[in-house]
Amino acid sequence: MDDSSFENITQDEIDEIRRHVDEHGLSGLPRVIQEKMTEWQNVPLSVAVVGESGVGKSTFINSIRGLTADDEGSAAVGTGDTTKEPTMYRHPYNEKLVFWDLPGVGTPKFPQDKSYLGRVGYSKYDFFLLLSDDRFTSKDIWLAWEIESLKKDYFFVRTKIDDAMESAEHSEHNFSQSKILERIKKNCNDNFTAGQLKKRPVYCIDSYDKHTWDYSKLMEDILVSLPEQKRNALVLSLSPLTKGVIKSKTVVLKTRAKKVALISGIQGAGTSLIPIPLLGGAISVSLDIALLANEVIFYLKQYGLDDASLRELSSRTNTPVEYFKDALKDGSTIMASRQSVKTFLTNMVKSEAAEEAVKRIPIELTRFIPIVNALVGGITNLATAYYMLIKMIDDLEQDAMKVTDALIQATSSCVD
Known part of the structure; x- marks a missing residue:
């Protein structure tokens, strides 16, 4: 995913900062920037999960929220007509991110007619996820037609792929996973054509296995399709489900880092912050280390x-937490360190951050130099904070990838 596709610090935002400073000086400026970050992090997003009864809608909703059927607040999973009414499930990390489990079309209460989408409140959803399982039905075509007619975006998801693979493995002499996937997608595309629907990707997934098939591609394509602020809100709400989601988080966090660095640089102008001496005391930087x-x-x-996330991962996979910690032994310094985050960052500043930051002030930060030089006393504070945060993001992304690799290996071993 292209980094440039995500929200950046815009010229409008810089102009807003200038206006605030002209009218109020530094007073309250960090709060204004923080409010802006909170605003785009918590943009409302409503996702409709639709399909025939029994295709795995509830299981998928639990999966994308990082829950199991046994967790509090999970969607009820069953083999029958489990969902009787449109049911709302909030994401545990962001209450404004809502997934709606819609009743299966063609049930007695929700028949296949023009009233269906109106009765489930189609207008309030940002997009639809249309789920189907072992066969493409006339109801799938009808739902797709209805959603398209409303000019709403949707993603066609073929669920329970593990079941399809297991069945084919037992029934076919020349079994090949790639050929089975190709056949499934061709069948779906043939039905799109027969139903005079617009051709679109088919995402083959198993909700219990996020690291194979097309789960990661589905997440990435959903993110790309959304407006910038809704995209950011979704990225920061998702658990690090796949490597694709991890990379998307990195993009958004790096945008966020610019704003946090600016807050820290401005806070550094306050007399309450103690300067950190560098280069033998020749120069110093003032940073809001607690903020960072x-x-x-x-x-x-x-x-x-x-620690809480690693323990939760351990519990969900029945894998000792030490297994994942062992995967991080060769990870970033902060993961190997027993220091508090605050102490680690203070030592990082003293050892390298400010000196390296001044050498490599990013071009994108030069837009702030007139503001920072005039109001904060120099670019060093801002550049140092930005350098530290970007380095932490890069290091932690690699650590998250290591945990994901360890998870894949652990779950593969269980299957074997």
Whole structure:
């Protein structure tokens, strides 16, 4: 995914900062920037999950929210007509991100007619996920037609692929996973053509296995399709389900880092912050280390690397937590360190961050130099904070990838 496709610090935002400074000086500026970050992080997003009864809608909703059927707040999973009414499920990390489990079309209460989408409240959904399982039906075609007629975006998801593979393996002499996938997708595309529907990708997934088939591709394509603010909100709400989601988080967090660095640089102008001496005391930087530490703690949670996330992963996979910690032994310094995040960052500044940051002030930060030089006393604070955060994001992304690799290996071993 192209980094440039995500929200950046816009010229309008810089102009807004200038206007605030002209009218109020530095007073309250960090709060204004923080409010902006919170605003785009919590943009409402409603997702409709639709399809015939029994195709796995509830299982998918639990999966994308990082829950199992046994967890509090999970969608009820069953083999019958489990969903009687449109049912709302909030994401545990963001209450404004809502997944709607819609009743299967063609049930007695929700017959296949023009009233269906109106009765399930189609207008409030940002997009639809149309799920189908072992065969493409006339109801799938009808639903797709109805959604297209409303000019709403939708993604066609073929569920329970593991079941299809297991069945084919037992019934076919020349079994090949790639050939089975190709055949399934061709069948779906043939039905699209026969139903005079617009051709679109077919995502083959198994909700219990996020690391194979097309689960990662589905997540990535959903993110690309959304407006910038809704995309950011979804990325920061998702658990690090796949490597694709992890990379998407990195893109959004790096955009966020610019704003946090600016807040830290401005806070550094306050007399309450103690300068950190560098280069033998010849120069110093003033940073809001507590602010930066909280931001790094946020990154650890986003990448699933904090202790609580690792324990939860351990519990869900019946794998000792030490197994995942062992995967991080050769990871970034902060994961190997026993220091608090705040202490780690202070030592990082003293050892390398400010000196390296001044050498490599990013071109994108030069837009702030007139503001920072005039109001904060120099670009060093801002550049140092930005350098530290970007380095932490890059390191933690690699750590998250290591945990994902370990998870894939652990689950593969269980299957074997």
